[in-house]
Amino acid sequence: MVLVFALYWSAANNRRVQNILLLAANYVFYAWWDWRFLALLITYGLVIYFIGHKIYEADKPNKKWWLRLALLFGIGTLSYFKYTNFFIGSFKDVVMKLGGHSSLHTLNIILPLGISFFTFQSLGYVLDINNGKIKPTTDLLSFMAFVSFFPTVLSGPIERADNLLVQLQHKRVFSNEQAKDGLRQILWGLFKKMVIADNLGHIVDAIYGAYGGSSSAALAAGILIFPFQLYADFSGYSDMATGIASLMGFKLVRNFAYPYFARSIPEYWRRWHMSLTSWITEYLYTPLSIALRDYGKAGMILAIFITYIIIGFWHGANWTYIVFGIVFSIYFSIFLMKKKRKKKKAPENDLSLKNIGLMVQTFLLVAFADLFFRAASVKDAFGYLHDLITAKTTGNGLAAYADISLLLIPVLLVIEWLGRYKTHPLVMTNQPRLPVRWAIYVVLLLFIFFCAGEQQKFIYLQF
Numbered sequence: 001m002v003l004v005f006a007l008y009w010s011a012a013n014n015r016r017v018q019n020i021l022l023l024a025a026n027y028v029f030y031a032w033w034d035w036r037f038l039a040l041l042i043t044y045g046l047v048i049y050f051i052g053h054k055i056y057e058a059d060k061p062n063k064k065w066w067l068r069l070a071l072l073f074g075i076g077t078l079s080y081f082k083y084t085n086f087f088i089g090s091f092k093d094v095v096m097k098l099g100g101h102s103s104l105h106t107l108n109i110i111l112p113l114g115i116s117f118f119t120f121q122s123l124g125y126v127l128d129i130n131n132g133k134i135k136p137t138t139d140l141l142s143f144m145a146f147v148s149f150f151p152t153v154l155s156g157p158i159e160r161a162d163n164l165l166v167q168l169q170h171k172r173v174f175s176n177e178q179a180k181d182g183l184r185q186i187l188w189g190l191f192k193k194m195v196i197a198d199n200l201g202h203i204v205d206a207i208y209g210a211y212g213g214s215s216s217a218a219l220a221a222g223i224l225i226f227p228f229q230l231y232a233d234f235s236g237y238s239d240m241a242t243g244i245a246s247l248m249g250f251k252l253v254r255n256f257a258y259p260y261f262a263r264s265i266p267e268y269w270r271r272w273h274m275s276l277t278s279w280i281t282e283y284l285y286t287p288l289s290i291a292l293r294d295y296g297k298a299g300m301i302l303a304i305f306i307t308y309i310i311i312g313f314w315h316g317a318n319w320t321y322i323v324f325g326i327v328f329s330i331y332f333s334i335f336l337m338k339k340k341r342k343k344k345k346a347p348e349n350d351l352s353l354k355n356i357g358l359m360v361q362t363f364l365l366v367a368f369a370d371l372f373f374r375a376a377s378v379k380d381a382f383g384y385l386h387d388l389i390t391a392k393t394t395g396n397g398l399a400a401y402a403d404i405s406l407l408l409i410p411v412l413l414v415i416e417w418l419g420r421y422k423t424h425p426l427v428m429t430n431q432p433r434l435p436v437r438w439a440i441y442v443v444l445l446l447f448i449f450f451c452a453g454e455q456q457k458f459i460y461l462q463f
Contacts, residue, residue: 005247015171019141022168022248026148030113037112040077045147047073048122052136055129063130070126078119081111086317114154116314116463120279122147125161127283134161142168151241151248155234155460157255157275164250172249182246184426184441189239191444196412197233198453199405204229206401208374211384213395219388221398226374227367228409231260233459234273239424253278258420260366260413263358265331268366280311300336305329315463319378327369405453 004025011017031038051073054066085106095102125146128134137143146165152158159165207214207222214222238255245252255275262268269277285307292299305326312325375381419425428437 001244008248009174012172012174016141018172019145019168022150023141023145023148026145026150026153029150030148030153033113034110037110040112040115041118041148041153042144044074044077044118044122045144048126048147049136049140049143052126052129055126056136067126067130071123074119074123078115081109081115083313083317084109090319111462113461117156117158118147118153120158120276121152121160124158124279124283125165128161137161137165137169139169149245151244152252155237155241155458155463156273157238157241157253158279159253159275163253167250174249178246178249178251181427182243184428185239185243185246185424187243187441187444188424188426189236189243190448191236192232192239192412193236193458194452194455195447196408197229197236198456199408199451200225200229200232200453201456202453203401203403203405204374208376208380208384210396211380211387214387214392214400215395215397216388216390216392218396218398218401219384219392221402223367223371223388225406225409227260227363227370228412230370230373230459231256232412233456237458237460254423258416260363261359261417261420262362263355264362265328265335265365268362269328276311276314280307284310297336301333304332304336308332315373320372320375320381323378323381324369324372327372331365331369 004021008018008021008025011021027038027041030041048070051066051070055063055070058066088104088106092102092104125134129136142165145168146159146161147153149159149164152164204222204226207218207225211219211222235256242252242255253275255273257271257274259268259271262271285303288303288306289300292303295302308325308329309322310325311328312321312323315321315324371384372378372381375384415425419427422429426440431437
């Protein structure tokens with residue numbers, strides 16, 4: 001990255017050379033994982049670029065066919081790599097339960113890194129062209145860099161053409177302040193991932209991996225700890241991606257806005273994985289709700305169920321993710337049924353008992369849904385719940401798993417609460433004195449170097 005940064009800004013007066021360097025970096029970093037799948041990423045870019053122009057040039061009947069081709073290509077490719085073995089395995093299970101026998105076997109398919117993210121980013125481009133929101137670009141170089149942009153290609157944020165592609169087509173000017181803010185965001189992301197997520201991850205793995213031999217107290221703790229691991233892990237990646245993009249002169253969409261301070265499930269999804277929520281809302285939920293509006297609240301509930309089942313399935317080829325989506329659809333349906341005239345909301349900085357209660361309630365609902373997100377199978381999830389509600393006092397208690405790492409959770413909450421009006425907590429508005437700023441940086445760096453947990457993969461790389 002240091003080499004890319006130096007070469008990239010040495011060509012600051014030539015946008016085309018910058019984009020060539022950026023595209024080369026995109027492909028080199030992606031091929032670093034497995035060079036064979038680089039062809040897939042390149043093919044995605046070329047096919048979507050071609051179809052985008054065909055959609056724009058075609059008359060109305062043919063426009064639909066080209067759009068269907070784009071959706072078939074994108075969703076078909078994603079389905080092959082991600083869901084083929086899931087469907088084969090599910091079919092075999094059904095046949096066996098009915099007393100039959102199937103000779104089908106799962107295939108040796110490797111899931112390409114980031115395929116869910118660059119698929120949605122590419123399809124968003126053609127859908128925007130079809131809806132008349134943008135025109136197709138004639139700058140193939142910029143478009144290929146847009147599809148494969150290395151900070152975001154693996155785990156987002158899911159960018160739109162009217163933001164990132166537009167920036168690729170214009171000259172970038174180096175900003176000292178933007179670069180410094182990018183470095184601060186990278187530092188904060190590293191702290192969240194390496195110190196918080198990786199330390200909490202080992203506690204969560206131990207509890208979920210031996211839930212049958214754990215007490216109810218330990219199981220309850222596992223449910224409450226995992227959401228913090230997941231958040232620190234995924235938002236830590238987003239912070240680093242956004243920070244690296246800032247170093248390159250780009251401004252990405254925000255992906256997280258302190259979701260555990262949300263006071264309702266709808267507000268939580270407006271704060272969590274915001275680029276996915278925005279994408280799903282625009283391209284899936286809104287068209288569905290319009291198509292089903294004649295059925296009143298029943299139609300809205302059906303649109304919610306379909307939307308959240310797809311969100312769950314997008315996350316992975318496992319029934320656990322589908323149940324995860326169903327749980328959230330139930331939450332939303334209850335919210336919709338109870339919805340009354342809007343009342344004036346309390347300000348976000350109001351730490352009243354009511355607001356605290358709503359935050360805790362929302363967090364507990366999310367934590368319950370995340371149980372299905374984390375469990376290896378639906379059977380394990382319900383087994384975990386059974387052992388939890390039977391109030392087991394035997395087995396390993398929380399003390400068998402807990403360590404000083406748990407103190408990182410209140411540290412995270414306090415820091416984020418103090419910075420809740422900023423895009424990230426290290427934004428230096430009303431610049432503190434230089435010694436204070438550097439004291440903050442040094443403390444975080446010391447934690448990263450000496451208190452980091454044993455390295456774990458980013459959770460969202462599997463999606």
